Amino acid sequence: MSIRDLARHLDISIGTVSRALNGKTDVNQETRERVLEAAKRLGYVPNQSGRSLRQGTTNTIGFMIESTIETVDTGGGFFMPVFEGVQSVFRRHHLDLVALLCGTDEEPAEYLNRVVARRFVDGLIISATTRHDPRIDFLLERKIPFIALGRSETAGDYPWIDLDFEGVAATAVNRLVGLGHSRIAIAVPASDINLGYVFLDGYKRALANKGIAFNPDYVFRSYANEEGGYQIASAVLAQKPTPTAIVLVNENMALGLYRRFYESDIRPGRDIAVIGFRESTQSRFLSPTLTCFRISLRDLGIKLAESLLSTMPAFEDHYPHEKVELIWPMELVAGESDQGKL
Amino acid sequence: MSIRDLARHLDISIGTVSRALNGKTDVNQETRERVLEAAKRLGYVPNQSGRSLRQGTTNTIGFMIESTIETVDTGGGFFMPVFEGVQSVFRRHHLDLVALLCGTDEEPAEYLNRVVARRFVDGLIISATTRHDPRIDFLLERKIPFIALGRSETAGDYPWIDLDFEGVAATAVNRLVGLGHSRIAIAVPASDINLGYVFLDGYKRALANKGIAFNPDYVFRSYANEEGGYQIASAVLAQKPTPTAIVLVNENMALGLYRRFYESDIRPGRDIAVIGFRESTQSRFLSPTLTCFRISLRDLGIKLAESLLSTMPAFEDHYPHEKVELIWPMELVAGESDQGKL
DNA sequence: TATGAAATCGTAAACGTTTACGGAAGCCAT
DNA sequence: ATGGCTTCCGTAAACGTTTACGATTTCATA
Structure with a gap:
């Protein structure tokens, strides 16, 4: 079920089908509806490899999480709520979010290198930032859009959001x-x-x-x-x-x-x-x-996603470029553990 | 840095370059080494979209995790160790593993539908199997290689591994x-x-x-x-x-x-x-x-990966087809919580 | 009626690979 | 010298899209 099949079925050219599906302006309203209807009826979904090859873009964002001994035990679910927030933003723009889990038997920088080399994603969210994180220099040099959840020591010229x-x-x-x-x-x-x-x-x-x-x-x-x-x-x-x-x-x-x-x-x-x-x-x-x-983790995820988009040229009409160096507020929840008298 | 650049640089045809990189037999040992050396030196990595388009395969496996209220709080790190085990197997076969996190605001079956329609992955590991899981019927019908971590009630003709x-x-x-x-x-x-x-x-x-x-x-x-x-x-x-x-x-x-x-x-x-x-x-x-x-979670991940590969025709020389309906053993760890006298 | 602009669509190239096919060269046996 | 292998490599098509470009039609205006 390729775009060719769909075009043949509707007896119009594949160019028009593509334009109709992608919301281009130079297509008749009536034919657009026919195309959309047929696509839905026949269950046509564009092949991602095809578009990626042509556009040089994957419509995929990666969220890199390390499973080091330090971060593996995120009991109480830290990443999941963040993920949901991120995803809620991306879905509106037809971006897919995948988690990239770097095992303990591989260097994070090495892993990232592979991901980037294969042009797997259009943008990245990295977490568990180390003091001097080689991933940041790498991504900056390769001009890959990214945002860090957690700042490095030299929180320089890259976007980050960090807990307070x-x-x-x-x-x-x-x-x-x-x-x-x-x-x-x-x-x-x-x-x-x-x-x-x-x-x-x-x-x-x-x-x-x-x-x-x-x-x-x-x-x-x-x-x-x-x-x-x-x-x-x-x-x-x-x-x-x-x-x-x-x-x-x-x-x-x-x-x-x-x-x-x-x-x-x-x-x-x-x-x-x-x-x-x-x-x-x-x-x-x-x-x-x-x-x-x-922490409002879901909101954090939303902000993370919006900030990343604001660094990507393809989205600058929706999310104008801005400098993101944000400290995320946290609110005290009083418990009993500090309440004893001396 | 495409294969064409690499070929031009070596002054041989792109076909030969491709064959050399992919370990085909009909290429001179000496030229193969030249190609490999140049690829490494120039940092050439094949574009995934290009190969995916040509081969109809993505070299990516998805591990679907739901962030429902039930599974979000996998304190003590359940999935991460499993993931590492899976990844250790896949890495040997140049397969990438990504985690597909389905949020609470989307039906798992719906989410899966999107993933499959876009031909995002070559195979899938699904988890948190429900009693009658629509994802299983869906994947069987679409003939997508998959394995379930957790069996459904009608643990019928599909591969699964479940805890005991x-x-x-x-x-x-x-x-x-x-x-x-x-x-x-x-x-x-x-x-x-x-x-x-x-x-x-x-x-x-x-x-x-x-x-x-x-x-x-x-x-x-x-x-x-x-x-x-x-x-x-x-x-x-x-x-x-x-x-x-x-x-x-x-x-x-x-x-x-x-x-x-x-x-x-x-x-x-x-x-x-x-x-x-x-x-x-x-x-x-x-x-x-x-x-x-x-539970030996890492071993579970390894078995999960091997079992999935055994259902994929492309790997049947390494992992011959086998029926996988496996109950994973668990070993008692005696603590103090059951030791009181009545 | 002639003219130009606007609306709509088809054509074909291009993205980066892999691979079927065939050709050239070398070698050995007849 | 001929034929037939084997080894190696180049050519070109194909995968499924998107998009620049041009062609056609429509339509209002002079």
Whole structure:
């Protein structure tokens, strides 16, 4: 069922059929309707390879996700809601969204190289940005439209949207200070992912604002998951003087942290204050419930998609070019985990 | 940088270049090496649209994942490890794997229709199979190679691999009976996903084997996530006589269940036995640790990929055609959550 | 009526591959 | 010298689109 078959069936030329289907102006209204009707009736759908070859465009956007130990455990569904938001925008423009999952046995930059070389996608969303991310230079040099979910250290001349790690760290510290804490620990990822550095910066700055000296011994590094939380809890308990509060960079850490504390009869919220990171399906069901921060993930996805389109020349009539360097706000969700008295 | 440029640069015909790159036999060894070397040096990669158009094949496999409320919260990373396994096989055959994420605002069958119509992929892996899954009939009729992760009720003439829900339910029941329980509840998803029915069947059969009467009041239905676990815990406590044990179809339910029990001062493992489903990053860090079942997800992915290839004519020399109707084994991981005395 | 503009459509080239086909050259046996 | 293999390579068609270009018709206007 090619366009040729359809044209033969309607007894008009394939050029006209193509123009009718693509909404070109120079085609009679009546014939357009005939074409559309026949296409639907016969179940004709344009062959993507054909159009791609001709137009040099694939109508596909890739969302690259790494399955590193750090990001694999996005419990509570981080990416799915974002994806839905992205997809809702793309669908209006007949763009298909695919997730490109880079395994642990391949370098992200290598993987990306393959994707780009094969001209698989028209644009890209990358995530889990590292401090100095080679993918960004690569995409800039190849002039592939892209947007990063998460900024690198040199958040230079490329579009990115990032969560408000700095703001979250500051809000958490301020809140804890307000509750009377001064020995405030922080948990960051051990990896090179940039958000850890941003988070740490926000923490330091907030401490400084409150006139509290920064103590490097209160910075704990491990995996951004349950296991990491457990290990950090052990380290926290071993540290003297023991912190009275801890701020987590990742909500999955909370469960492991809780577990380890329980084993030493330390009850979060009563004996030590804990502020998690992102509100997830789990945070409400922990005991005590986790004080954390809410993100409108779907809206984030929508903004991500719109921003990407604004960097693509083919869409500049709908989405005029704009510089996107956006910090996405997060809203405090008070729980019980930071509410104990000192 | 097209094949024409490469041919011109080497001063040979494009046909020879193509044959050299594709490992055809009728090309001189020396010229082949020259071609390969030049291709690498000049960074030539065949345009996918061109080959797809010519060969009618895309070298891409799609892994369809639905982001329904049921599957979105695959905490502990279910899909990522499976994905890696699949990818490790495909990479050897120069196949690209993409994840096709169907949002909640679109029917899975509709979404699949679009994917297939645009000839996006050469083969498909579908998951979250419902009881009567229209996608299966559709793919069979269109003769698209596919494999289902999860069987439908009429697990008929199509390839599938499924987790051993029946075995897990039976093992759990037997274990609980061995510990002295007879009032054993079961938590299943409220949706039409088929695994719930299979799980329930295994439960019923195991009860019958042990001579325990099936009590419909002990079947609890809700979402397969933390929220659902919480609701089910409430329902369990309200049920008289109260069950002394409960078997979960989903590990994410455990946290909500625990939370609700704690609110009523019921301690899992002491006052009520709980057996979760899949071992995840969380199960070890719950308090008490969750008794559950381990899956080798990477191997599952590998088998999934190999099985799919065995249904594709283009690969029948490497993977001879075979009937795939496979129940994937799961191994008990004893925790503390079922160890209380009655 | 002649003229030009507007509306509509057909023709054919082009996108980058793969591959069937045939031709040229080399070699060996007759 | 002829014929028949084998080895290697070039030619050109084909995949299914889109689109620049030109042709035809219609229609209003001078």
